[in-house]
Amino acid sequence: MTNVRLKVASKERIILVSLFSIIVISISIDLYGDIQENLPLKHFIHELGLLSLSLVAAIYQMLLIFKRDQEITSFASQIKDLETEKAAFKQHFAKVKNDFTQVLDQQFTTWGLTPVEKDIALLLIKGMGMKEISQTRSTSEGTVRQQAATIYRKSGLIGRKELAAFFLDELFS
Template sequence: MRDKFIAIVLLVIMILNFFDVFTDISLGVPSWHILSESLIVIVSGVGALFLIKDINARTSDISRLKQELLISDDKFRNISDEMITARHEYSAVIHNQFELWSLTSSEQEIAMLLLKGLSFKEISAVRNTKEKTVRQQASVIYSKANVDGRHEFAAWFLEDFM
């Protein structure tokens, strides 16, 4: 908006000085004065043209970027749908493995929270149990999964993706 205002001001200056130059010529004003005002006409006209050209270039860039953003949003929605589907499928694989390990429903819930990265304290708060109970259940989970701790437990599920 500011650039458009400046371009308009430059064009007004150019037009007013252009008519002033013609008036000065008819009045017989010294040529150095006519030359200086002609220079003002040329400089303000060139400045306005460059500014208008820049405004048009930026406007077309903005239009192009908006179009690219719409395309990108569509691709992101598709990727998000794919990610949601993949997450559900992966979640099913995880739960199947929990079943193979014979984890109880309580252990499965804790195992899933462990995979999501919650601490024992956070899990105990979510489940409204004591932290010691969560630690004991986590030990049982690790034992059934035949792993040494939470890092190896998480790595067991991520190993094939690396």
């Protein structure tokens, strides 16, 4: 996107310089003709003023375009830096997530949970309700409640909140 914007700015610069060049050249040619015709000094000063104003406006516009181009380049650099930072964060977060998943699995194994119970425990930690879990796993809600009770018994924990807190307290302490 920034490359497109820079190309547009370059086209704007070319058009602007061309227009001001045409104005300056036209006024200069007219001034030369006026000098040859010996027109009154007032007319000559008037056109010289127009020429000066055109030059000042051209320079001012070029400075504005130059400043905007610098800002665009700076923003493009900042965007690139943020994208690099975001990619690094995502990579780091993926590793942390993988490590946390391994810790969960190790603890579930220590508690002697079956693969199905591990899955249910993970869904409970994620905050899903019994109905959601039963729909996700295509089982009855009663079966999920029974499996959750088995998980709490094997882990020695009282309920869903304590199960989640068991892992989250360690994570944030």
